[in-house]
Amino acid sequence: MTLPAPRGSSYALQQLARAFNANATSWIGLVTFLVVVALALLAPLISPYDPLEQDILARLQGPSAAHWFGTDSFGRDILSRLLWGARLSLVISTVSILAAVVIGGIIGILAGYVGGRFDMVVMQVMDVLLSFPSLIMGLMVVAMLGASMGNLMIAIALTAIAPFARIARAPTILVKERDYIEACRALGYSDLRIMTIHILPNIIAEILVMASLWLATAIRIEASLSFIGLGVRPPTATWGGMIREGFENILDSASLSIFPSLAILLVVFSLNMLGDGLRDAIDPKLRGGE
Amino acid sequence: MSAAGPPQGANHAPSGGVGVHTRATADVPILAVENLVTVFRTGGGWHPAVRDVSFAVQHNETLAIVGESGCGKSVTALSIMGLVPPANGRVAGGHIRFAGRDLVALDEEEMRKIRGDRISMIFQEPMTSLNPVLTIGFQVAEALHYHRDMGRREASAVALELLDQVKIPSARQRFDDYPHQFSGGMRQRVMIAMALACRPELLLADEPTTALDVTIQAEVLSLLAELKAAYGMAMIFITHNLGVVASIADRVAAMYAGEIVEIAPVNELFARPTHPYTELLLRSIPRVDRDTGGLTVIAGQVPSIGAMPSGCRFAPRCPLRQPVCTSRDPLLVPLPDAPDHQVRCWLRAPPVEGGHA
Numbered sequence: 352m353t354l355p356a357p358r359g360s361s362y363a364l365q366q367l368a369r370a371f372n373a374n375a376t377s378w379i380g381l382v383t384f385l386v387v388v389a390l391a392l393l394a395p396l397i398s399p400y401d402p403l404e405q406d407i408l409a410r411l412q413g414p415s416a417a418h419w420f421g422t423d424s425f426g427r428d429i430l431s432r433l434l435w436g437a438r439l440s441l442v443i444s445t446v447s448i449l450a451a452v453v454i455g456g457i458i459g460i461l462a463g464y465v466g467g468r469f470d471m472v473v474m475q476v477m478d479v480l481l482s483f484p485s486l487i488m489g490l491m492v493v494a495m496l497g498a499s500m501g502n503l504m505i506a507i508a509l510t511a512i513a514p515f516a517r518i519a520r521a522p523t524i525l526v527k528e529r530d531y532i533e534a535c536r537a538l539g540y541s542d543l544r545i546m547t548i549h550i551l552p553n554i555i556a557e558i559l560v561m562a563s564l565w566l567a568t569a570i571r572i573e574a575s576l577s578f579i580g581l582g583v584r585p586p587t588a589t590w591g592g593m594i595r596e597g598f599e600n601i602l603d604s605a606s607l608s609i610f611p612s613l614a615i616l617l618v619v620f621s622l623n624m625l626g627d628g629l630r631d632a633i634d635p636k637l638r639g640g641e
Numbered sequence: 642m643s644a645a646g647p648p649q650g651a652n653h654a655p656s657g658g659v660g661v662h663t664r665a666t667a668d669v670p671i672l673a674v675e676n677l678v679t680v681f682r683t684g685g686g687w688h689p690a691v692r693d694v695s696f697a698v699q700h701n702e703t704l705a706i707v708g709e710s711g712c713g714k715s716v717t718a719l720s721i722m723g724l725v726p727p728a729n730g731r732v733a734g735g736h737i738r739f740a741g742r743d744l745v746a747l748d749e750e751e752m753r754k755i756r757g758d759r760i761s762m763i764f765q766e767p768m769t770s771l772n773p774v775l776t777i778g779f780q781v782a783e784a785l786h787y788h789r790d791m792g793r794r795e796a797s798a799v800a801l802e803l804l805d806q807v808k809i810p811s812a813r814q815r816f817d818d819y820p821h822q823f824s825g826g827m828r829q830r831v832m833i834a835m836a837l838a839c840r841p842e843l844l845l846a847d848e849p850t851t852a853l854d855v856t857i858q859a860e861v862l863s864l865l866a867e868l869k870a871a872y873g874m875a876m877i878f879i880t881h882n883l884g885v886v887a888s889i890a891d892r893v894a895a896m897y898a899g900e901i902v903e904i905a906p907v908n909e910l911f912a913r914p915t916h917p918y919t920e921l922l923l924r925s926i927p928r929v930d931r932d933t934g935g936l937t938v939i940a941g942q943v944p945s946i947g948a949m950p951s952g953c954r955f956a957p958r959c960p961l962r963q964p965v966c967t968s969r970d971p972l973l974v975p976l977p978d979a980p981d982h983q984v985r986c987w988l989r990a991p992p993v994e995g996g997h998a
Contacts, residue, residue: 533764536786539755
């Protein structure tokens with residue numbers, strides 16, 4: 352049942368905290384993800400080599416004491432490139448999903464709150480966006496704007512805006528009909544205040560869960576686009592780009608593409624575990640009585 | 642109970658008595674509703690849910706509006722608040738004069754400044770009228786922060802004082818608790834604290850005790866009466882519970898099918914219910930002091946707003962019905978011997994001749 356609420360912390364955070372206690376997989380997911388984040392942050396300190404430093408005599412080596420994960424076709428250290436690549440992957444996915452959460456969230460709450468024709472038009476535009484598979488959408492944007500880190504983020508954010516608009520809109524429609532929102536009107540609060548202070552905290556948990564799942568998707572999209580050469584340009588290390596380079600030399604050294612693939616798998620898996628656990632925990636059908 | 646020492650300089654002694662018209666009668670009324678018409682769209686047409694409703698409320702006075710479900714009590718309240726849902730309803734005529742201004746003519750922005758500040762409302766359902774994700778302290782302080790430009794700290798201090806006044810036990814410890822940690826009665830007290838935060842001149846209470854059990858009802862009613870006296874505000878108390886009316890109201894307006902059918906001081910109304918509807922309403926109260934087999938019921942139902950009978954709207958259910966009742970609309974006229982007792986009935990309160998079209 353309900354635990355005494357820790358003072359001062361927000362309700363959404365409490366809800367998420369309760370979710371964690373109920374679910375071991377979300378713990379595993381979170382810890383794994385945090386380890387990856389920590390490694391990425393510490394990359395300049397812990398990576399054994401410069402990720403761009405070429406050693407042409409030591410190219411395409413397998414794992415060894417000097418190069419734990421081996422070297423690529425230019426003799427660059429794969430471990431170092433993985434660590435530096437993690438920074439890029441995480442920054443790109445986090446920034447793009449953050450943008451999608453903010454923009455999609457605003458669109459969804461507005462559409463749900465205002466309702467009527469505005470809602471209809473906005474959500475139909477969102478449906479059009481949704482009808483493109485995320486990879487196709489990314490391809491289109493990058494093809495139109497050119498391949499760069501910024502455009503990659505724009506592409507990923509664009510594909511994620513519509514789902515976030517939807518996930519924000521549905522509970523907004525539910526919440527705005529509640530008695531306490533009517534009470535807010537009777538107290539003379541402005542629509543903006545009602546949306547930000549009274550509706551948002553009621554729906555934020557669902558949005559955060561969605562964000563954790565979409566973070567994984569963003570990493571996948573980034574890797575996919577880099578893999579087909581539409582991501583960040585070489586020689587900068589990205590996981591998708593490394594798999595692509597590894598693919599070209601797969602007959603000489605399999606470890607070249609295996610390690611970055613495993614890295615992507617690990618992060619996507621941890622984020623999905625985290626998100627699934629959270630989703631189960633805030634699902635009203637699974638949640639205990641309040 | 643020491644009347645909970647009104648904190649911010651209430652300038653008059655709390656006049657504890659119920660049903661006492663103090664100095665207020667001579668004043669200009671704080672609220673005067675004149676010929677209010679509120680229409681709703683149903684089945685393609687606009688139909689009045691409230692028709693030609695007029696009444697006034699003085700400072701420090703409690704007016705009870707009674708009537709069965711669907712008779713326009715709540716719509717009247719929403720019209721005063723300017724909260725008629727714009728998608729399918731609107732105020733189509735009349736004036737609502739509050740402190741010298743016509744609320745009907747105000748735009749949403751001006752109305753918003755009045756709501757929650759000078760006119761407040763308490764709702765029926767305390768269990769669902771508080772935001773579950775915000776602490777009660779925050780919710781009470783918010784109105785002050787919003788309407789009075791108080792800083793968070795100052796607003797919180799005043800909010801704590803308010804929670805004390807509505808007798809939340811150990812308010813300081815419970816300030817940061819969430820609504821689900823409170824019982825229904827306690828939540829209704831929090832609602833009252835929120836509504837009274839800015840010391841409104843007028844409080845609309847829409848069946849505030851209906852959802853509470855009887856002992857809690859009595860506590861909340863006495864709390865409301867006490868605070869009303871301490872703050873010197875006017876109150877419109879909407880209910881279908883005549884027992885509650887007797888204990889809290891100064892005057893009573895009985896509504897039927899969107900119209901006021903009788904309005905009188907509370908003692909007068911209970912002693913001499915004149916409109917057949919009011920009379921039947923009073924007779925249908927369960928009595929513990931009489932040995933009767935069952936309850937008196939009023940046959941039939943309130944007509945739906947799309948199918949109002951012509952003439953007197955109560956006529957189809959009225960035991961005294963005459964031909965005139967179904968042909969012409971009766972008017973709300975004072976009784977000859979009691980000018981503040983007005984009745985809308987051809988038979989019980991015939992208009993003085995030469996009068997009305």
